[in-house]
Amino acid sequence: MSDQFSLFSDAEVIDTATAISSEKKNLITGVTHLHAGQCYYEKFPLEDTGKLTLITNLFTGDYANLLYETLHRDIRWSQDSLRIAGKNIPIPRLQAWYGESHAAYGYSGLKLTPLRFIEPLTLLRQVVTQISNLLLPPCITDETATQPICYNSVLCNLYRNEKDSVGWHSDDEAELGSNPIIASISLGATRRFQLKHKRQKNMRHALLLPHNSLLIMSGNMQHHWYHQVPKSNTATGPRINLTFRHIV
Numbered sequence: 633m634s635d636q637f638s639l640f641s642d643a644e645v646i647d648t649a650t651a652i653s654s655e656k657k658n659l660i661t662g663v664t665h666l667h668a669g670q671c672y673y674e675k676f677p678l679e680d681t682g683k684l685t686l687i688t689n690l691f692t693g694d695y696a697n698l699l700y701e702t703l704h705r706d707i708r709w710s711q712d713s714l715r716i717a718g719k720n721i722p723i724p725r726l727q728a729w730y731g732e733s734h735a736a737y738g739y740s741g742l743k744l745t746p747l748r749f750i751e752p753l754t755l756l757r758q759v760v761t762q763i764s765n766l767l768l769p770p771c772i773t774d775e776t777a778t779q780p781i782c783y784n785s786v787l788c789n790l791y792r793n794e795k796d797s798v799g800w801h802s803d804d805e806a807e808l809g810s811n812p813i814i815a816s817i818s819l820g821a822t823r824r825f826q827l828k829h830k831r832q833k834n835m836r837h838a839l840l841l842p843h844n845s846l847l848i849m850s851g852n853m854q855h856h857w858y859h860q861v862p863k864s865n866t867a868t869g870p871r872i873n874l875t876f877r878h879i880v
């Protein structure tokens with residue numbers, strides 16, 4: 633962990649893509665998939681032992697662009713709504729839920745039935761599984777300490793432009809288990825990812841999630857922190873986000 637990244641305030645967002653790749657350190661070795669880029673990683677320990685690990689340059693540039701196009705075209709995006717105060721309010725993004733047949737999931741009263749994995753999502757699941765097992769020591773997976781990390785589902789988000797967003801939340805639903813590990817791929821426009829502590833109001837962080845990157849949330853982060861991708865004031869193109877999860 634370099635000191636440069638130990639604190640990153642909401643006001644001074646770290647441009648992680650530039651910072652990490654220019655340092656040319658923490659190269660991940662052992663990634664065996666065909667289209668692997670020269671992946672670098674940086675670990676950001678959060679107060680209260682939550683952990684963020686950011687991997688940049690996940691795939692070769694051409695392959696990342698191809699993936700973006702393919703997923704934009706082939707994922708069955710849907711405009712879901714939440715029932716709030718007796719009204720159906722559309723969520724500010726499109727989404728889709730893929731997973732193994734038992735992997736039903738829901739949040740804020742929304743129930744999601746899994747679609748069957750499509751080929752690019754199967755490949756991506758293998759990639760994030762391998763990288764997670766290379767980078768995260770088994771000790772931080774708590775009750776699954778002796779088990780390799782595995783993901784059986786993925787929530788796909790499409791932020792169509794700067795007006796799309798996801799509000800403050802933590803991924804703490806019972807079906808994710810007590811200390812879930814969530815592997816979150818970003819493709820397309822760079823967006824700001826913000827964190828705020830649930831009780832210590834002055835503890836807030838932010839980082840930029842660039843195209844072709846993977847953010848792994850682990851430890852007890854979901855107990856103590858909220859996260860969000862806010863709307864942006866500057867025009868941005870679409871962004872695809874894929875959060876791989878394990879439904880217990």
Ligand SMILES: O=C(O)CCC(=O)C(=O)O
Nearest residue numbers: 787789798816861873875
């Ligand atoms: O788009 C992102 O990077 C975050 C998505 C997210 O927080 C979620 O799906 O729970």
